[in-house]
Amino acid sequence: MNVQVNEVWNQFLDTIKASVNQNSYATWFKPIKPLKLEDHSLTIQVPSQFFYEWLEQHYNTVINRSLAQVLGSEYKLVYSIVMDQATQAVHLPATKKTHGRANGHDNLNDRFTFESFVEGDSNKFAKAASMAVAKGPGKTSFNPLVVYGGVGLGKTHLIQAIGNYAKENTDTHRALYVDSERFTQHFIDSIQNNRSTEFSGLYRNVDILIIDDIQFFGNKERTQEEFFHTFNTLHQKGKQIVLSSDRPPKDLKGIEERLISRFQWGLVVDVQQPDLETRQAILQKKAEESGLEMPGEIYHFIATHVTSNIRELEGALIRLLAYSSLNSEDITLSLAKSLLKDVCIRNTKAISIEYIQKVTADYFDFPDDMLRAKTRKKEVAQARQIAMYLSKKMTDSSLKTIGLHFGGRDHSTVIHALNTVDQMIEHDKKIRGIVETIKNKIEIAQL
Secondary structure, three states: HHHHHHHHHHHHHHHHHHOOHHHHHHHOOOOOOOEEOOOOOEEEEEEOOHHHHHHHHHHHHHHHHHHHHHHOOOOOEEEEEEEEEEEEEEEEOOOOOOOOOOOOOOOOOOOOOOOOOOOOOEEEEEEEHHHHHHHOOOOOOOOOOOOOOOOOOOOOHHHHHHHHEEEEEEEEOOOOEHHHHHHHHHHHHHHOOOHHHHHHHHHHHOOEEEEHHHHHHOOOOOHHHHHHHHHHHHHOOOOOOEEOOOOOHHOOOOOOOHHHHHHHOEEEEEEEOHHHHHHHHHHHHHHHHHHOOOOHHHHHHHHOOOOOOHHHHHHHHHHHHHHHHHOOOOHHHHHHHHHHHHHHOOOOOOOOOHHHHHHHHHHOOOOHHOOOOOOOOHHHHHHHHHHHHHHHHOOOOOOHHHHHOOOOOHHHHHHHHHHHHHHHHOOOOHHHHHHHHHHHHHHHHOO
């Protein structure tokens, strides 16, 4: 049986590889251990409850398709979850969604609550607005509420938290969450099957309608027409509309002006990339939920190197969690550096001459445009030479390019600056310390 299950699992992984990128495969599928194949069930072991929920939420379609391709549609997937040295089996058909409410009709994810949302300066206003809407859906001037921001910054969490809170704490009885693509597909199906009345009844008879990623309505004229009438009907009834997008409504492409105008009737708020402290808080909260304890220096290391979005933060944490669980090994800083080295490299920002100028000018306490000016004041000239020196050492720019960035100076001026600073570093301890300090400031800011 072990040979059989391993053969089946390898076939399953081959199909997965064709559907996900290499990093996702290494993080979410390699750590899984196949256990047994019997009674039309494939049992697999995953490192934690959080790991299981992430797979169900983000890779459910891929897993279902691969399972059917390898074993046939009659097979189901059973998860065995590692929990505090024990395991918990979750017996569910692979086609069943498990992360919503029991009735499944509102499509809301129970884990997306305000309590589990980590607040920081980057999302404080958006959370406050969402809370206000959740406490009085349809009763505030925030209708619609549009939350926008980049990928993986918590928009979906916030807008679903509105629905979850309202259903638990207000007289809201009917909330519905869908992403724009599901709305579109549902609309197309209703046309094909002569169920337009049923479609309208579903979407126009709710207390809160939550639509995710409205940018994907772009250039879909019939869908926009239908949503326009749905929007008007709900708004006139005083029902709450909550939307999310990857950009402000005014910047949406392929969306009719009359819809963009309505999107801006209420309140438009953004969520930004979380700062270092918020990233650390997110990591610690996720780790606590997974029963994982790590030294604070590891949270700091991950938060310093993974800056793009929350999903990537969670992915880095899960990679550590999976390795620790499967290898019974404590997570150390050296282990984290080794396992996440590809993440660190990918998130290292390119250093620009403009940034070097800014940091250098800040150190000497004058505007960075002074470095490009014609002045020959001693303190400015010295700062300019140091900035030129660091530009050559820390970028791939040519002498000519560096000169152009410093007020159009020629390459001979840059060469003179490099030689001068080299001499000062060799003979002047104070200058050597200044150059090193500025260099460290630049490197730290680029992590």
